[in-house]
Amino acid sequence: MQTKTRRTPVSFISFLLAVAFSLTAFGGLALLPVNAAAQAKQPSGIGTAVYIVPVKQTVESGLKAFLERAYKEAEEAKAERVVLVINTFGGQVTSAEEIGELVRGSSVPTTAFVEGKAVSAGTYIALNADSIVMQPGSAIGAASVVNGSGDLIDNPKIVSYWVKAMSEAAKLNGRNPDIAAAMVDPNVELKLADEGIQKPKGKILSLSADEAVKAGYAEHTAKTVGEAIAWLGLGERQQVHVEPSLAEKAARWLVDPIVRTVLLILGIVGIVLEMIIPGFSVPGIVGILSFGLYFLGHYIAGFAGMESAVLFIIGLALLIIEVFVPSFGILGTLGTASLIAGIVTAAPDPMTAFVSLVVALVAAVIILFFIIRKYKDRGIWNKFILREKLTTEQGYLSADVKDEWLGQEGVAVTTLRPAGTARIGEQRLDVVTGGEFIEAGRPVVVVKAEGTWIVVKEKKE
Known part of the structure; x- marks a missing residue:
């Protein structure tokens, strides 16, 4: 039998403790594999190791967090070289720039080994390395700016900025900046007779391995990473393969725009249902876990700090208090602002996070409408509305x-x-x-x- 009970301060405090516990406990457990992996991969010979790091995924914020860990380990071990094994179609420009800065600023020299393709943002990462070795049959270039649908962006300001960034990265190691510009801007016309490169307007430049070596965009070709390391004269060095941990793989999945939007929808629907239709418990648990996973993924990826989780918990608390202690909307307004701030500041891009939140709110309202309509006789509003008719009959x-x-x-x-x-x-x-x-x-x-x-x-x- 369903018993309608009014929430008490004790249950409210327990609810907040459950939220805090889920965020803290999951965060601590998820970080254990990362720390364990870091300790297990310390080389025995300090200063004689080559760190091999894969870049075989979309260039986004999760990859940046993984590479930060890899470079930190390499620097702490005083490694001789980091080899980035690049095979990617590219990704976010902002993440590529941050990764490029990480590569340039590292005290450990970097060699980019292009295995298959280094397209778009992958090209930019490779150009920031001290040297580039390409696998026969691989390609580098096609670094034009595209939107989420894959269509070219023709905004002159954006194109000009990315051309400048690519050109500056090319000049770091004496590469021809005009070639980098031709990889970005279809309006650039390029003809280099000595290098055998000719690009008409309307096309985007890509270079094969042989063309890249001839144009000075790659120093060597090698079939395998081992051959590339041997060419560097480091064949006798210890090789340390750094792979994404289970937590980092999970974080990469959790920070995906679609996944995080779904988590926000489940979180909003679960918490609201638990507040207005007490006694279900399952929606409340789902809501807490969804929000916990949202902050957990962004925390492991290196975007969210504890302040984001604290802002979210404070906002949620104020909204719950508003239900039982009317404040003429003051607590509700402050709670909403704090909750939004917690969600937005946890993401790498506040604007995309805000869009995800708006989409989640609209979807949650639609879902809640149908659920509340079905369970209208069980809602908390029944405590304040007299539904029985006192008739003479x-x-x-x-x-x-x-x-x-x-x-x-x-x-x-x-x-x-x-x-x-x-x-x-x-x-x-x-x-x-x-x-x-x-x-x-x-x-x-x-x-x-x-x-x-x-x-x-x-x-x-």
Whole structure:
């Protein structure tokens, strides 16, 4: 049997503790594999190791977090070289720039080994390395700026900025910046007879391994990473393969725009249902876990700090308090602002996070509409709305029933203007007319008796 109970401060505090515990506990457990992996991969010979790091995924914020860990390990081990094994179609420009800065600023020299393709943002990462080795049959270039649908962005400011960034990365190691510009801007026309490169307007430049070596965009070709390391003269060095941990792989999945939007939808729907339809418990657990996974993924990826989780918990607390302690909207407004701030600041891009939140809110409202409609008799609002009808058939009477006076005759004791006194049978009663005046002594008859009213009219002789 479903029992409707009002939430108490104790259950509210327990709820907040559950949220905090899920965020803290999951965060601690998920970080264990990362720390363990870091300790396990320390080379035995300090200063004699080559760190091999894969870049075989979309260039996004999760990859940046993984590479930060890899470079930190390499620097702490005083490694001789980091080899980035690149095979990617590219990704986010902002993440590529951050990764490029990481590569340039590392105290450990970097060699990019292009295994298959280094397209778009992958090209930019490779250009920031100290040297580039390409696998036969691989390609580098096609670094034009595209939107989420894969269509070219022709905004002159954006294209100009990316051309400048690519050109500067090319010049770091004496590569021709005009080639980098031709990889970005389709309006650039390029003809280099000595290098055998010719690009007409309207095309985007890509270079094969042989073309890249001839143009000075790659120093060597090698079939395998091992051959590339041997060419570097480091074949006898210890090779340390750094792979994404389970937590980092999970974080990469959790920070995906679609996944994080779904988590926000489940979180909002679960928490709201638990607040307005108490007793379900399952929606509340799902809501807490969804929000916990949202912050967990962004925390492991290196975007969210504890301040984001604290802002979210404070916002949620204020919204719950608003339900039980009306504050004329003050607590609700502050809670909403704090909750939004927590979600947005946890993401790498506040604007995309805000869009995800808006989409999640719209979807959650639609879902909640149908669920609340189905369970309308179980909502918390039933505590404040009287739904039973107190009818006479159910034994409820609003006043004394005086049906027995209907049709009885009497005499007006006082002039009825229109109220007064009449004698009906043996009783003196307060009566009222329908609006007309009746003089004292005139005969009257009861035409209506309802509640406290006895209505009479003059009886015509």
